[in-house]
Amino acid sequence: xxxxxxxxxxxxxxxxxxxxxxxxxxxxxxxxxxxxxxxxxxxxxxxxxxxxxxxxxxxxxxxxxxxxxxxxxxxxxxxxxxxxxxxxxxxxxxxxxxxxxxxxxxxxxxxxxxxxxxxxxxxxxxxxxxxxxxxxxxxxxxxxxxxxxxxxxxxxxxxxxxxxxxxxxxxxxxxxxxxxxxxxxxxxxxxxxxxxxx
Amino acid sequence: xxxxxxxxxxxxxxxxxxxxxxxxxxxxxxxxxxxxxxxxxxxxxxxxxxxxxxxxxxxxxxxxxxxxxxxxxxxxxxxxxxxxxxxxxxxxx
Amino acid sequence: xxxxxxxxxxxxxxxxxxxxxxxxxxxxxxxxxxxxxxxxxxxxxxxxxxxxxxxxxxxxxxxxxxxxxxxxxxxxxxxxxxxxxxxxxxxxxxxxxxxxxxxxxxxxxxxxxxxxxxxxxxxxxxxxxxxxxxxxxxxxxxxxxxxxxxxxxxxxxxxxxxxxxxxxxxxxxxxxxxxxxxxxxxxxxxxxxxxxxxxxxxxxxxxxxxxxxxxxxxxxxxxxxxxxxxxxxxxxxxxxxxxxxxxxxxxxxxxxxxxxxxxxxxxxxxxxxxxxxxxxxxxxxxxxxxxxxxxxxxxxxxxxxxxxxxxxxxxxxxxxxxxxxxxxxxxxxxxxxxxxxxxxxxxxxxxxxxxxxxxxxxxxxxxxxxxxxxxxxxxxxxxxxxxxxxxxxxxxxxxxxxxxxxxxxxxxxxxxxxxxxxxxxxxxxxxxxxxxxxxxxxxxxxxxxxxxxxxxxxxxxxxxxxxxxxxxxxxxxxxxxxxxxxxxxxxxxxxxxxxxxxxxxxxxxxxxxxxxxxxxxxxxxxxxxxxxxxxxxxxxxxxxxxxxxxxxxxxxxxxxxxxxxxxxxxxxxxxxxxxxxxxxxxxxxxxxxxxxxxxxxxxxxxxxxxxxxxxxxxxxxxxxxxxxxxxxxxxxxxxxxxxxxxxx
Numbered sequence: 001x002x003x004x005x006x007x008x009x010x011x012x013x014x015x016x017x018x019x020x021x022x023x024x025x026x027x028x029x030x031x032x033x034x035x036x037x038x039x040x041x042x043x044x045x046x047x048x049x050x051x052x053x054x055x056x057x058x059x060x061x062x063x064x065x066x067x068x069x070x071x072x073x074x075x076x077x078x079x080x081x082x083x084x085x086x087x088x089x090x091x092x093x094x095x096x097x098x099x100x101x102x103x104x105x106x107x108x109x110x111x112x113x114x115x116x117x118x119x120x121x122x123x124x125x126x127x128x129x130x131x132x133x134x135x136x137x138x139x140x141x142x143x144x145x146x147x148x149x150x151x152x153x154x155x156x157x158x159x160x161x162x163x164x165x166x167x168x169x170x171x172x173x174x175x176x177x178x179x180x181x182x183x184x185x186x187x188x189x190x191x192x193x194x195x196x197x198x
Numbered sequence: 199x200x201x202x203x204x205x206x207x208x209x210x211x212x213x214x215x216x217x218x219x220x221x222x223x224x225x226x227x228x229x230x231x232x233x234x235x236x237x238x239x240x241x242x243x244x245x246x247x248x249x250x251x252x253x254x255x256x257x258x259x260x261x262x263x264x265x266x267x268x269x270x271x272x273x274x275x276x277x278x279x280x281x282x283x284x285x286x287x288x289x290x291x
Numbered sequence: 292x293x294x295x296x297x298x299x300x301x302x303x304x305x306x307x308x309x310x311x312x313x314x315x316x317x318x319x320x321x322x323x324x325x326x327x328x329x330x331x332x333x334x335x336x337x338x339x340x341x342x343x344x345x346x347x348x349x350x351x352x353x354x355x356x357x358x359x360x361x362x363x364x365x366x367x368x369x370x371x372x373x374x375x376x377x378x379x380x381x382x383x384x385x386x387x388x389x390x391x392x393x394x395x396x397x398x399x400x401x402x403x404x405x406x407x408x409x410x411x412x413x414x415x416x417x418x419x420x421x422x423x424x425x426x427x428x429x430x431x432x433x434x435x436x437x438x439x440x441x442x443x444x445x446x447x448x449x450x451x452x453x454x455x456x457x458x459x460x461x462x463x464x465x466x467x468x469x470x471x472x473x474x475x476x477x478x479x480x481x482x483x484x485x486x487x488x489x490x491x492x493x494x495x496x497x498x499x500x501x502x503x504x505x506x507x508x509x510x511x512x513x514x515x516x517x518x519x520x521x522x523x524x525x526x527x528x529x530x531x532x533x534x535x536x537x538x539x540x541x542x543x544x545x546x547x548x549x550x551x552x553x554x555x556x557x558x559x560x561x562x563x564x565x566x567x568x569x570x571x572x573x574x575x576x577x578x579x580x581x582x583x584x585x586x587x588x589x590x591x592x593x594x595x596x597x598x599x600x601x602x603x604x605x606x607x608x609x610x611x612x613x614x615x616x617x618x619x620x621x622x623x624x625x626x627x628x629x630x631x632x633x634x635x636x637x638x639x640x641x642x643x644x645x646x647x648x649x650x651x652x653x654x655x656x657x658x659x660x661x662x663x664x665x666x667x668x669x670x671x672x673x674x675x676x677x678x679x680x681x682x683x684x685x686x687x688x689x690x691x692x693x694x695x696x697x698x699x700x701x702x703x704x705x706x707x708x709x710x711x712x713x714x715x716x717x718x719x720x721x722x723x724x725x726x727x728x729x730x731x732x733x734x735x736x737x738x739x740x741x742x743x744x745x746x747x748x749x750x751x752x753x754x755x756x757x758x759x760x761x762x763x764x765x766x767x768x769x770x771x772x773x774x775x776x777x778x779x780x781x782x783x784x785x786x787x788x789x790x791x792x793x794x795x796x797x798x799x800x801x802x803x804x805x806x807x808x809x810x811x812x813x814x815x816x817x818x819x820x821x822x823x824x825x826x827x828x829x830x831x832x833x834x835x836x837x838x839x840x841x842x843x844x845x846x847x848x849x850x851x852x853x854x855x856x857x858x859x860x861x862x863x864x865x866x867x868x869x870x871x872x873x874x875x876x877x878x879x880x881x882x883x884x885x886x887x888x889x890x891x892x893x894x895x896x897x898x899x900x901x902x903x904x905x906x907x908x909x910x911x912x913x914x915x916x917x918x919x920x921x922x923x924x925x926x927x928x929x930x931x932x933x934x935x936x937x938x939x
Contacts, residue, residue: 011259018424021261022497025527028268029489033531035276036568039283040539040550040561047556049549060225067218075211078253082204124548128556131548135539149907153914170914179254183246190221190242198224198234264500275528275615279568282634286564286619291630 008085010172012165023173027180034184037136041192049127054196057122063193066109067185073102074182077175084171089163092171093155099178100151103144110141133192140188143181150174210252217241217248297893301451301471302384311448340873342426344411345833347433349730351408352723354437358401359797361444365393367794370754374787376775386771387454388447388473394457395477398573399484400440402711405719406580407436407491410519412730414495416826416833417513419504419842419849424497426871427913432487432494434881439484442888446476450893453477456769458566459540461551461559466544472892478541479888485533492526495519504825506844510604513824513847514590514597518583521607522576525614529572536565545894560625567618575614577711579607581718582649585671588721589653591822592668593660596848599652606645613642623691624698632691639689643682650675665820666740670721673748674713681709684759699769702762705755712751720747720800728819732831733811739803747796753789757782817936823851828860830935836868836923839932865928871920880909 011017045054080095114134117123124134154170161167221241224234250256256265285291300307325331338346368389372381381389411429415422423429446452451471455464464474499520503512512520539550540562549557590597597603619627619635653675662668684706688697697703720743728734758766761779773779817831825842828850840861845852852858883905890898 017259018497018501021264021501022424022493024256024261024265025268025493025496028272029492029527029531031269031272031276032279032528033535035272035279036532036535036565038276039280039568040535040565042280042284043287043558043561044556047558049555051555064222068215071211071214071218074214074249074253075207078207078210079204082207086202124546126549126555128549128552128558131539131542131550131557135542135548149911150914153911157915176254179249183249186218186242186245186249189218190238194221194224194238195235198229198231261500271524272528278616279532282616282619283564283568285631285634286627287558287560289628289631291628 008172009087009163009165009168010084012168016165016169019169020173020176023176027176030180030184034136034139034187037132037139038187038191041132041136044128044132045196047128049129051126051130052120052122053129054133054192057117057120058193058197059116060193060197062109062113063189066106066113067189069102069106069109070182070185073099073106074179076102077178081172081175084163084168087163089158092163093158096151096155096158096171100148100155103148103151103178107141107144107148110137113137136188136192140181140184143184147174147177147181150177206252210248213248214245217245297472298449300448302388304385307447314445314448335875336873339878340430340875342422342430342871342873342877343835344415344423344426344429345730347429348408348410348412350433351404351411351436354440355401355405355408355719358396358404358440362393362397362401363794363797365389365396367790369393370783370787370790372771373773373783375784376773376777376780378772381771383771384454387456387769388452390769391453391456391459391473391477392443392447395443395453395481397711398457398577399481400436400443402577402715402719403484403488404436404440406522406577406715407432407488409515409584409719409722409726410491410495410523410580413726413826414516414519415498415502416829416837417516417824418499418502418507419825419838419844420498420502421837421868422871423494424502425494427874427877428490429494430874430877431880432490434877435487435490435884436484438881438885438888439480439482439487442483442885442892443476443480446473446480450476458563458570460566461540461543461562462553464540464544464562465552465559475541475544475892478537478544479891482534482537482541483884483888485530485537488526489530489534492523492530495523496527499523504842504844504849507849510601511844511847514586514600514603515580515583517604518579518586518607521611522579525572525576525579525611528615529569529576532565533569536562536569539565541891545891560622563622563625564618567621568615571618571621572611572614574707574711575610577715579610581715582607584718584722584725585653585674587822587824588667588671588725589656591725591820592663592665592671593657594663594821595656595660596823596851597652598655598658599648600847602648603652606648609645610642613638613645617642620689620691620694623694636689636691640686643686643689646682650679665724666735666737666744667721667725669741669744670717670724673744674717677713677717677748677751678710681706681713684709697762699767700762701758701766701768704768705758705762708751708755708758712755717747720744725820726826728815729817729826729829729831729833732815733807733813734815734819735803735807736811739799739806743796743799743803746792746799750789750792750794750796754786754793755789757785757789818850823848825849825860828853830932832935834931834935836870836928839865839868839928865925865932867925868923868928869920870923872918874918876909876913880906883909 011020076095077099080092080099083091083095114137117130117134122130124131151174154167154174157167158171218241221238223229224237229237250269256262256269325334338350341347368381369386372378372386411423451473453459453473453476454471455469455474455477459474459477462468464477499512499516539548542548543550543552549555551557551559551562553559586597586603616638617635619631620639623632623635653671684702688694688703688706724735724740761782764779766773766777766779815831817829818827820827825844828842829837838861840863842849842860843862845858849858849860853860883902887899887902887906890896890902
């Protein structure tokens, strides 16, 4: 891929190239991680014991907010990588910061959602369904949380060290991670929430 | 790619919003299970491909065969695991 | 104090008390020895902080051998208990603990590190690279494995051993029926070790795909490297499944969830399902690198290149895909429908086909070759008939209707040992003997090695073939005793004798190492077996940077080309070489993970939180770290090369 002249900064050293490749391999493994959770979910969807079902629990509004927030954050980090390839450190940092801010909003809504479920008697211990539901949502949420810390660390390094091959490499890899989490959310949105409210 | 205006990102973002809206059809309308699942599968996988190709730049280097190969292999095994488990435990066969 | 009562062993015995003493004395001896000989600095600088794939490989192998001893002692105890009917050596609780630890130790802490040790040592050398893609991550992989193994191994003296089988099925593994922390140890130690293995998967795949020497296309790679690539592809595919399953099991036991309970919608069979989605591909992870080693060894000692390179590659790729499609054959009898069972029956039988292709290719490699009956070759030749027998009993088990007779009998136990021992263990011993001169600069004694091979083979047959018969006769597995009236006693005694002979064979391996350290000549060639691939084109001992000049490759047998066909392997000039720095972080991270795992096992939540923060601190440290390695100067490279005998 050519950007007019040189290769993008994030690929520019041999180790950078290896890092990006290795991260794609890691994302493959993460596909199987979430696939396992979905496997269990589809069997446990109706195993609600004495607790509520998805149709009784889910509310479209917070789910839609979470989806739009995450989609927008994915768009913003895409703009961030684009700015990075144009060598614009300030714009890159701004877009990354906005992405993380939206990520925080997503988490806020999700925490509210969990609190609501506990409040209506659908805590994680109630049934197999609630266990897998909250574990799947929680695993995604923990990934987002980890991403917030990781992204902040990168933002600090961008500020202190500028756009170097190393910081560009880390930023690009983080963007892969963030996009992947958005893809996982799309499947959660479709096959947990929408399917449950069909 | 050194163009100033992020055309691809904006088009991609609009498309993902459209696909999300399309998926919402199953919530707002009364579809059969098969029809609803089809809508969800198509929109979800379309969005996933969109993210993969447009946002994650999966196809931009010479590693693209390894990257796509890895992703498709994993998705394949994921589907096998899900369907196999449903066959064992959910479908009475 | 009440807090410390939780660490007591719930079901002690004289043997367990003796072990506590032995462990204590050993730890004191090690600490005293290191202090007396002033080796702490050496240990830290050269081994605990290393990121060198060769050193990590050797540490993996050392751990595997120690774990082989522990698993072997477990095995002897089991066979001794069953040697006579109504025996009182082990009561039922202890028998359960011993067969559970035997299984986990042998598979997760003996076989896995054995193959990963070889992958680590050999693969970068075989592809002409200077290390793996992520040396620091590689070190973390090792220490996570080590700490996972340590955590598992202290269970029987601190808090209680797991006792629900190596498969830890629910509801037996739930709090209702496994009241000690044993199963917690199982869940957490495998989780930690599994994380390390997943990282190895990422590392090896990146290394093989991106760091091959110029000219080495995928279809020119040595067969061991191919087998490593495929095995690691399976690793990254299925270890995440184990991660999730173990997490769910942990949550059921410690957080009161209902994943695998029999109430509130829980489904105990889901554990078995997820476990085997991981567990079946796991055994292919073990066997494929073993196949790779056999390919290298058979080719070298037949003085012929491997027959059917392309079909060898294709068969491994097909095996890897099929291995993810067969898992339900481990629970044919558990109530799913006939169509489901039939599907998995067919896929299971199908997997015998590519395996058979490989057997024939090895035989064709040997056909009309100039065979040298060295110890590695003896293991490889013995493997072929013995493994085939194990394989065909596998096809018998694959027929789901027939499996209702075989399931959970000794027939099954015989089958999987019949594939793992001639398949994996023979390959490990062959590989150890084969690569020993490259690793340590002297050869293992051939005569002692041959005695080992024959004793091990005869002992193995005596130990396990009777189990086929008693299994068909109805002897169930995992039963701590049986009565005289069953008629199993004679064959069980034969098994015990066989196990004893195997023990002698393993003792001979230890003796071989001692004898060879003492008496073997250190004046050996860097290519003592007259081999064909790049790892033998290095000096012995292999310098830190492996190759002073990056090799250029034309065919799949670059060293043979250099020796016989005037190919120039190292065409470039000497130059300074960039190498990664050692780091203490992997060891420290591993130690924190041990604390995390231990405190999780005993639900000491403050310590869990503190160690979690510790883990993230290490990650943050790594993120902000500015360590770009160092250069070995041209002078130093030249000096080392001259000392070791010059680039070839």
